[in-house]
Amino acid sequence: MKKKLILLAMSFFCIAGFAQSQEKSLKQYGFWDNWFIQGQAGIGYTIGEPDFDKLISPTAALSIGKYFTPYAGMRLQVGGWQGRAGWDWKNENYSWNYAAVYLDGLFNMTNIFCSYKENRGFNLYGIVGVGYNHGFKNSPNALASDNCVARIGLQPSFRINEAWDFNVELNGNAVSDAYNSKFGSENDFYFNLMVGFTYKFKNRGFELIRPYDEALVNSLNDEINQQRATIESLKANPKTIVKTEKVFVTDTVSYFNTPVLFTIGKSAVGVNQEVYVYTVAQYLKENPKAKITITGYADAGTGSKAINQKISEKRAKAVANELVNKYSISSDRIKVIEGKGDSVQPYSKNNWNRVVICVAD
Template structure:
């Protein structure tokens, strides 16, 4: 029973002592990766872009990305994208194309998780993008555009709409700043730039999402371990005491029956007792000899009747539980005398004292049934 109480107490201490602030569980390198595929349009801002309609400078753009989130707020991706860009040439009063390819490394900041409590299955997330890329522009001899290479800073926003655990849709707007010679014309503006508006699909794989766990103070763990170790030490001491008491009871129980004269009548106090385990009314096999001695005495003294009295120790249980337990113990002993040894039920008086009386000074010894015989 005390061991069960120890386990329950440990669980309660764990729940109450560590009901603290939440933290995000640590994940491995291969967790929380994703793939993205996007397609959309790009608008080029360069010399003379205001001299034509906006739609004349729209061109297709595609991008493929692979990335990872290190926490609910922070992530990164590697993106490869491109197609062509359009610039306006007043000399021909029309547009021309510059084909290009761009590789970028972007930092991702989930603004929704940054400013609100993280929820793994949230439908909408808004993410800020800051990155840098390398752009390679291809030659266009028809419009005197030479090969160009640019280091491209970029910034943008992405709206993500979760469909299920693995897949979501995204809409992204991102601006890119290139060298002034990107479109083959130098002058008029200090830089050329593109604005990409893309839509795509994100696929998350390999343990996506983050689990919130309790923050546990190592000092509290040590304190709890110290308490558990102290309780275990006390239990070991109790177990040794119980074994010692049981051995002493068994030794006393094996002694011959003592007969005393009381008020002119013969009252036989039988120091053979039946010992029970804590909280149990089940007869242990090593107690058979004590019941046998009582039965033997009754056969040899047919004019003697016997009172079988059950007890329970006062230190455990409640009075109601101990009363019922003492009744069960006394009845169990009476049943063996009647059914196994053939003692007439009329010669056996069954009584139970619960924990109201404690025949022994040592608490553990009171988990017994005591025989008292009278003429």
């Protein structure tokens, strides 16, 4: 009964943490984000006949890897140093050097079982990997050998700061029987216990951000539709002068702007925003002397200034490319394609500023 209560309590806290995390979503990351380098050193142990202390040897490893999600990553590791074995009946010990290359999958057990939490102080990683081990002669009894390796392990990791972690790793490795130069019918095994440090490169970790507010987007779309209706009514009476915040038409020149909204972290035009690009294209076709300025923006509530500047430029180029490639608008009809990043916020509501505004004259 007591065990059931403990398990029930653990499940409750994990589910509560998961539900809380769902209020936000993970920020989008690219290929070059969340890379790391890791250096480790410690002791190795090869299973054999002699006493335990006679089989302990030095080991070290250097790894480079990437976390694809808060739950999983991969690393390429180069490791090795020395292995030891002996003949118990001869009372003779010997050693050899080895070098190995491993490809490991890394699984964040803490995030998997208790949901993701930003800047968590402790994470436990599970390791499953394969590799290649080359042992080379280093004493009279140790022969050169080549072995495929299967490995499993655990790595507790302690956060020092945003860039650095301290880790402890225990892994077990299965190799062929030739590894320790003593031939038989069963596999050999060696274990590594190492400590080290992990340095994480730019855009470290996985940031939780609030997704866009659908109600706000719908409100903005309603406003756009109202202004489109105003434009159509003004076309029926072009000499009427009407001034609003976003539209005014005179008998000589017509001005308007059309926003194209984007989801957070994205620079591709969404399917539900195609109509607004189409509206711009139709206006340009109906007004062959008109030209447009395309300006992209990013909201100041998420991301860094550098990232926001880059994504605003991508958004502006995406709208321009649709006009040219999809609707056959000549590129010389586009006066300017620019990104303002988050330095300018055209709307008072943060979520509305993930937008490209096309201003035509």
